[in-house]
Amino acid sequence: MFNFLKDKLKETVSKFSSKVEESTETEEEVKEEVKIEENESKEETKVEVEEKKKIKEEVKEEPKEKEQTEEEVKEKKSFLGKIKEKVTTTKVSEKKFDEFFWDLEVAMLENNVASEVIEKIKEDLRTDIVDQPLKRGKVEEIVKDSLKESIDSLFMNYKDLLKSIKEGKKPFVIVFVGVNGGGKTTTIAKVANLVKKNNLNSVMVAADTFRAAAIQQLEEHGKKLEIKVIKHDYGSDPAAVAFDGIKHAESKNIDVVLIDTAGRLQSNKNLMDEMKKIIRVTNPDLKIFIGESITGNDCIEQAKQFNDAIKIDGIILTKADVDEKGGAAISVSYVTQEPIMYLGTGQEYEDLKEFNSKEIIESLGF
Ligand SMILES: Nc1nc2c(ncn2[C@@H]2O[C@H](COP(=O)(O)OP(=O)(O)OP(=O)(O)O)[C@@H](O)[C@H]2O)c(=O)[nH]1
Ligand SMILES: [Mg+2]
Structure with a gap:
């Protein structure tokens, strides 16, 4: 999972960090540094002289003069410290930051990370490093830490589905x-x-009455799992089937009603209206958007539009097992402000993995 994005991030983060490491090495700055270094060695010699003087004075045992010398030594030491900090840190300007960040931006775009997410990550990193003294040799670590924290904050949390069902109303729709x-x-x-x-x-409800095969498909799952499927005829009103499913569950004391709906494009107004009707009639406890991880930016856009239409409560991203990019997984929660609940990781019943943002961050190499 997400290998492309992982590799690209690794490469571009390292490139970005090297550029930042070198960013103060302009001619003027190098000269400045050399000057500082010269001063440093001079100061060192002075300190040595002072040391010798101190020893002599100690032998003579003249306390007043000895105190003065200690203060002088301290002053010189802090001066040396300041010089040392200048030599061992680097800084990146606003302008250079934008220039250096470009490769990272392209890497994320190529791997389907949503533009608003890239913008957020960029701004977080800007706040963390622009015009800040950064320890030389440590820039990559600092950049990685910033990205990790930024990506971590992209995910909304979701409490356990089973817990929601147990604590929710019966039947939970x-x-x-x-x-x-x-x-x-x-x-x-x-x-x-x-x-x-x-x-x-x-119970599972076949409210996709649009395709005859859809009802059959759900019935087959029902047979294998030994779970009842509520259905009407092909072409009938999906809201009416869904309503029947809930009535059935109420009369049989069933815990959960799972309503399947027809696939629809967010641009198809009639089908989106039909979906709104299903929602009105069923008044569900959860509206879950199913998005295909591999479709990247399309998936992100669809999630946004479905959210605008019916206000979804969560997302399940399918086909994560065949998604090498991972941009949708990083972006979809942020753009909808809703949690990713599960990842679909294959075609078997067991291939449903509880979403864990820490694992995603790890799989991206952080
Ligand atoms: N690899 C992989 N395949 C999946 C996953 N989830 C679903 N599929 C496959 O994707 C295809 C479509 O799945 P369906 O469940 O029929 O999709 P749907 O959204 O109900 O489709 P429509 O009813 O036509 O809108 C099937 O071949 C599934 O086996 C997953 O997590 N990983
Ligand atoms: Mg279907």
Whole structure:
């Protein structure tokens, strides 16, 4: 997972850091440094002379003069310290920072990181390093720490789904939405499996009445998982099937209702209105957007638009197992201000991984 972004970040962070390390080495600054170094050696000799004087004075045992000499030595030491700090630190100006950051920006863009996320990471890093004394040889570490902290703050937190179900109303209603082929039906089956393994019962509702095969697909999962599927005929009103599913759960004391919906493009007004109707009728406890991690920026844009339409509560990113870029995983929570709940990591029922931002940060090499 996310190998491309990891490698690119490693390469560009290192390049960026070297440029910052070297950024004060203009001709004038080098001269300045040499001057400082010369002064330093002169001062050292003076100190040595003072030391000798001190020893002589100690032998003579003249306390008053001895005190004076100690103060002088202290002063010289702090002067030396200041010089040393100048030589051992570097600084990067606002202008150079923008110039150096460009490669990092391109690396993130190429790996589907959303532009607003790149902007945030850039501003965080700017605050941390521009016009600050940075220890030479430590710049890469400082840059990495800043990026790590910045990426860490991109993720919204989500409390455990099972806990929400147990603490929520009964039946707990979840509607899954997203574009065509994103993995909604597969993810519902995975969630049904998870719920079952945790001793809760559920029904799955075939509210994708748009495609005949969609109903059949959910029924097959139902058979394998031994979970009931509520369905109407192909072409019927999806909101009505969903409503029936909830009624069924209420009458049978079922814990969770998992509602499958048809894939729809955010640009299709009729289908988006149909989705809003399903939401109105079912009044779900959770609206989960299913996004395909590999579609990168498209996934980010879709999540935003679905969020605008129905105010989603969380995101499940599917196909993370085949996503080498990872930009969507980094960006989608930040742009919607909603949490990523799970990652889909394969086609099997068990391939549903609780989202853990620390693991993402680690998989990016931080
Ligand atoms: N590798 C991988 N494949 C997945 C994952 N989730 C779903 N798929 C596959 O993606 C394809 C589409 O999945 P569906 O669950 O049918 O998607 P959908 O959103 O219900 O599609 P529509 O109902 O047509 O909108 C199937 O072949 C799934 O096996 C995942 O996490 N990893
Ligand atoms: Mg489906």
